[in-house]
Every structure is written in C-alpha cells, then in structure tokens.
Amino acid sequence: DTAVSQTPKYLVTQMGNDKSIKCEQNLGHDTMYWYKQDSKKFLKIMFSYNNKELIINETVPNRFSPKSPDKAHLNLHINSLELGDSAVYFCASSQEAGSNTEAFFGQGTRLTVV
C-alpha cells in the first residue's frame, strides 16, 4: 500500500486554468505538507496542516489554496495558473506537528503550464 499518494502524477495545462492536486496518506499521521521543488531542485515548504488546521502558510500567491477535509487528506487547488507555477509539487506527512520528525513524501506531481 502506498503511504502517501498524490494524483495526478503529471499535469499539463494552459495558462489561466484552475487545477487541483489531491493527496492522501494512510500512515495515521497528524501533519501534512505541500512542498514545491523548482527546476533548481530547491524543495520549499508551501503549507502545513495539523489535524486539519493550517499551521504553516509560506509566502505563496493566494492563487494557491490548500484544503484539508480530514487529517488524511490535503488537496492543493491552484487558480489562474501561470508559467512560473511549473514545478514538481510534493505532498508529505509526518507523525507530529514539528520540525523534529521525518517527513514521508508522495511521488510528486509534475505540473507544466504552457
């Protein structure tokens, strides 16, 4: 069974469109994250939720809106997509809300905006 799964794996879309990426974890973890990895391989945190509550919201455009219907799911909705949004987006989870625990990553979603 996949521990952290995200869909789709690849997403190609035109500028201006709205798209969503879904993430689910079956590890029973309380905390979930969205990371963005750009072409230079920098992995930057975007959002973190603990028990469905937002605890980290980095400086990302408000076109990005996370939604956590329950602690096993954290979806990412992106409005009005721009070329610069092209990247790989990773969902992750950890057992506790804190930076002292390891994160388990999903397989990533490669978003290409054309």
Next chain:
Amino acid sequence: QKEVEQNSGPLSVPEGAIASLNCTYSDRGSQSFFWYRQYSGKSPELIMSIYSNGDKEDGRFTAQLNKASQYVSLLIRDSQPSDSATYLCAVGGGGFKTIFGAGTRLFVKA
C-alpha cells in the same frame, strides 16, 4: 532568512570509495537534522536523522553533527553505483518548519 547550504556538485567518486557530503546551516537554534536521498524523477526518502553532536552510524551511512560549527555531514562508505542520487540536507528549528538545502548530486562511477 534561515538557510541551509550544500555544494550542488556533482560529486563524483569511484565505486568502493567514501563519499563525503557536507551541509552548513545558519540557525543556531536548529535541533534536528536529516539527510534525504532523491533519485532522479522520484520523491525524497529519509536515510538518516541526527539530533545531538557526534556521529551516528547506520550501515554504510554515517551522519556527523557539529552544532558549534553549524555543520552536518553524511559519509557513505563503500559507495555503490546505486548510491548515485541527489542528497538533500534538511534542518529543523524546533518549530513547525524544516528547511531543505538544494541538494548535492552524487555520482558513483562503476
């Protein structure tokens, strides 16, 4: 701005050699340190975590932490071609956020 710095590489070592990967961090309050391995086109996976000064060994991997120098390293003994990947250093400051370095690409030549 809290930062984690790594040499981007590529670091090239022959098979069987020791690969040494280094990382420095700026936040003196950091408490947790992780090394993740990321194969091309794959997701990061944790290979080592270390929380106190000194060495921690796990199989062919040894993590070394020196908080006074704000330095953490990863040694890979008896390097194998399958170790070729990007290694990400990650540092936690005790809050909710873990900061990742840009990664060092390691290439092990057969």
